[in-house]
Amino acid sequence: MAKKKLKIIVAKPGLDGHDRGAKLLCRIFAEAGMEVVYTGLRQTPEMIVEAALQEDADVVGLSSLSGVHNYFFPRVVSLLKEKDMADVLVVGGGIIPDEDVSSLKAAGVAEIFGPGTRTDEIVQYIEGNVAG
């Protein structure tokens, strides 16, 4: 039996059109041996969760640079719960003010990675925290 590969969805919720960071992270995750599904820009939480469901993803990575994280990130978490996919690890990144981090974590986002985070740190976090 082949070793299970980590499958991660990288998604940009909302109308934010900047995905240089998200694309770079797609490369970083693939380089770390993961199978990375990039959904592209302008995704609704419903679209992201549907992709996670069909792809049987282990991880959903959300990127937002436009200030909509307080709505979109928790919404993705709660939709995953609704679909009985609470074991999917949700992480986020982008421009997230420090004061928002604790409420996002309380809402079920496992970790937030801001600008300047070392990419190997993100990979390690995901590998260490994904459901077995």
Add this chain to the structure above:
Amino acid sequence: MPSELARQVLDGSPRALARVITWVENDDPRAVECLEILYPHMGRAHILGLTGSPGAGKSSLTDQLTHHFRNAGKTVGIVAVDPSSPFTGGALLGDRIRMSRHAGDPGVFIRSMATRGFLGGLAQTTDNVVKAMDAAGKDVVIVETVGVGQDEIDIMRIADTICLILAPGYGDIIQSMKAGVMEIADIYVINKSDHAGADQLYTEVNSRILQDSQIRKRDREPPPVVKTVATEKRGIDDLMAAIESCRCQLKESGALLEKRRERIRQQTFQMIQFALFQLLEKELAQNGRLDRLVDAIIEKKENPYQAMREIVDEFIKVPAG
């Protein structure tokens, strides 16, 4: 429970289908249990293969075709294959981007797959993933191969109908005369047909088809050539009509049954081969026998041909008569 999950697949649960596909991809023993239960429900879907060079427009055309199939009331499964890295084993699966608009439609199920080291344009397990979608009741299953060059033709072993997606700018007429991927098409699609060189490509492909009809005895109509501009939705009606006519022809001529019979023959034999291989590998690896044999072969104490004969004789007994 695999059997419970298989039943959920038959009841139309996308979550169950997604999990069964993961098991299939991972060679999980539970996958076979599921597929056994799903087997009676396979064979209903029309399996459509889209193959062609990277960037020729396979994903965009898949999106357009899906839209049309949905308008015609058909449910669609999509298997989109992208390459795995030979260095890290990771993969960037980017085909969903072009299909975003179907994300909320319960009649569409999209699954991205990495090749995981398999070289024929598909993953080793793509075939069984398609079968799972078929059993789940999808009317059409579209298989989008990795971007192919000239010789990745495994799609032949899976699809009922193959669309070869071409785009201008890839070479002169000799390219379109070559063997391999150029010969497996049931429908030739010239995408990006608004780009320079599209008319020339159209002429070249038609000339190849004409040559084929002069050189080879074929029992069916020469394949159609359809011009499209996927991003502008041009030519999609023509492509749909060509696909439908191909499907009818396959059915009415009996060629579909013949194709599927040949496929089942190959697949069954392959499965037996694989199971035997696994048994033998386990047996030989035990107690280091294979390693000792390899040492002996390297030291020229044994030769590999005789070793092969001895092992086959030892493990496989064919009853006389």
